[in-house]
Amino acid sequence: MLLCGSKRRKMSQSMIATSVLCVLISVAIAVCAIGYFTFQLVVGEKGKARVDVLQQISDSNSVNRTNMVKAMDALYEDFYDDLTAPKSEKSSCAIQMLLEQTDRQFKRIGMDMTIDILLNDRRMFSTDPDENNLKSLKNTYWYIKHYSGETDTSWNLRFWDVDDISTYGLAYGKTVYAQDGKVVGMIVLTSRYEALFRTFQKLVSDGVKVYILDRNGIIISHTNPNRVGNWAFDMKTFQEEYGRNTYKIIQRSKQKILIVNYHDASSGWTFVEEQNMDELLRDGLKTVRNCLTIVLLGCIVAASIAYWRGRRITQVLSDFTDEIGDMSVEKLSELPVKDEYEETYVLSTTFNGMIHRIEELIDDIRIREQEKQRTEYDFLQAQINPHFLNNTLLSVKSLIAMHQPERAYRMMNELVELLHIPATPEIQFVPLEEELHLMRSYMSIMNCRTEKDTVLICEVPEKMYGIYVPRMIVQPIIGNAFFHGFAEMEEGCEIRLRAGLRGNALYIEVTDNGEGIAPKRLEQVQSGNYRSGRLHHGIGLRNVRKRLQIIYGGRSDVTVRSEFGKYTTVTITMDHYRSIPKREQGGEVNEDHSS
Template structure:
């Protein structure tokens, strides 16, 4: 691409500008790109590490919360009074109510205030229908409500171990001042008999969990926590509570204890960092918009782009100013070369300087002067050559044609009437006057057709009824010009090589018309065709015919047409077989020789 620009745009300003861009602007652009990319990656990495530290601190707080809640559950689990209450007979209602009041006063409330920083709610369900709740005195819920739930079966399977369940049952919502909550659930057992006597649930509202990390979320950032099943436990965006993270396309990337990755959410690129809370098997996730994170890098990009644009503008101005003195003489020399290229050999450049450009201009003037001399010499030699060819053709007609025609006239004197003989003599006189006396190379198509008609009249008189010639000519083309003696050799070739060897009468059709700025002419006979030796070899039909013994006259016509009209014009043999021979010619439309030189 650059090579193409350098070749086609050869001015000094363009070269200096491109050189400046290649040496300064392009490397600076590449350096700026990589610098900004590295800065962006560094900032993203540092931000990710900072977010992981922040999430680690939140994880520690949630771990402390889980540890304290576990400690509280252990107190309940080992409390003698609670086991006595849960083992009391199911029918002794008064006794149970007295023990419940004592337990609520001494244990549940006092234990709750022992951990003042925690905000939790305790629910105890006994298999003997004892039911205790912190700050709830409503209707009993009953442990039978939960027996069919999967989390209940999971707690039974743990056999006294703690399981963390998100929103285990809507029936517990009245006991907690929050719509969303998590529960640390474990079975209560009798140590002596190892039988299960009840179930302990320590419930923590989502609002309390949110307080543990809410202040850590920066502007535009979102944080959420989901459990091992993928259910969102807590989130800065409350609309995401209880949402299932397993539907997210990037869910499988949450592997290991911590990490970070980039995703696109709602057409916005996000940096996602995560940290797992081992004690609860929760995962804390932070969503940080990269646009906000990389705002400074974006500003740097715009500043860099503006700087590069200014640098490019400055390069254009400097290259123009520096190269102007050098480019003016080069442009003058270039303009002179273009005029010479267009054919004006009288052009001489007016560049005068003492440097290499001035020396080049002097050599250019000398070269053009020599070319002009050689051009004039070639024109004179070509003119002499064409006249010599024409004279040679005329002398050939004089030797061949004149002898045969006079012999034919002698024969006609014995067999035909005086009028027919007189008609042949008149045609011969007209033909000789036009072909032999006029030295002009170009005549009108009408004159050439008149000469051809005189030639045909003579040949038809010689051939008697064996030859018929038909003309199909567009009338308006008669005023255009062509080469003299262009058509006669072709018709002569058709008569002597096609019609005469044929048994019976023969016919020649001559057609001429104008098409696409060219004269198109076709000569077709129904003779025996043109015999070609196998030694001629391969090639197009036209090439093989011109190389044959019968193609001497055709070669002469081809050479003259190519010399005068150019390589794209000439004759073409359409067919030369048992059907006869058909030859097509084309040359440009012109009325003056000057028009022909411009084509």
């Protein structure tokens, strides 16, 4: 085909220009990504560094906490009798003397700890010369929880002056109970080993929020002393939201907060630091924000240009593909020639040429396929009729020879009705009611031939009589019942015929009470790998299977069940039976008989 007309633009050239724009956009996005990941790297390093700092605080207090717990256990045992004794001057003197003796022992072994005892009868004892510390302790929620018996033991890392390291103290409190379970008071053991608090003081001095949670989520220490003793978190929820020994950036009150935590497994404490990201990275964040804004605007502009250019270029091709997509396979048609671009012009003209050729091929294939199916079906039908016709005519001849003209006449009438096939090139379909009538005629002939009195029991609902089925599709199955099942039986022969629906499939079930099939032979029949020793019936099952596949396809098949010496059941399944049209009297389609 000759291509004529004015010179058209190449779509490839336009796409190259678009590709250049895409590269520029990719570069801009890469710059943005680099800035973003650089920012994340800085935050990550900062977060990891803060985790290490919290770990140092935890490690520095680990040994000290262990010593304080052991010391508290000893104190509780030594002081218990005097603390639970009734209030008197004698018991108070005993407590004071024992307190001074214990303080001297602590100093002798180098333990920088103070002991405070607060009793519910308002007596207070302390080895700390500064009474203000003891009075301030009584006003805390931490003390109230012990006073009320709400907790047995708890920790408190507190300070009075951020800049004065001597005011820092790690306190461990234990509630004292009387024999009857009532709260008597509490013992507080406070460590003032200054080296333990240097790192903690540095964090607090930086202006960040630092606090420690025990295993129950109670605040042990906080930069705001009024928060000590309060419940802050459910620790399971805290771990799920913030992780463990890690950091996370969250949004809180329109501010980004860097939360760092370290969990000490031995004590169950969780050290937490909260720092405002804007303060942490104020200058760097400003620069990064400006860069990201410029890159983002550049990406938006570049993307808009690329979209406009790409949309304009590909619109013609999109319209072309839409027209092809909307085209029905059953109704192929030519498309308008697209001559704006060289490529679309070639595509549209070539496509139209293909449409003509495809239509020709489809018509040719359809005709050939119909001829092939009809030829194959006729061949299968012809395999059944000669044997049956020959044997029936021999039987008629014998009846005439035996001077039984009435039986011979009746058999001939049945045979004529059975073999009557209208002259048409189409595969013949009949209502199920007519197929049952044909099977009764066939059984009448077979009873005459075999001199048996086989009974046909039909269990087909009348509402299914209008369903169309291939003519004589059941005949080979009933023939096998006579030739195999009833071969050795003289009387009591019975064939039961049922029909029903399973979804889109129609099934017809034929059961005889004959001798059945031996297990080995049944296995061969079910697999289709068998040979028949009798010419007149060896083609039966294969014939029916092939006819079903030609007409219905899908899952249409013939299945066999049998119990040797009792019965044989053959089931014919016709998949998508509703799609088979009625071939006679108006050409209406099958009705749905599934209701």
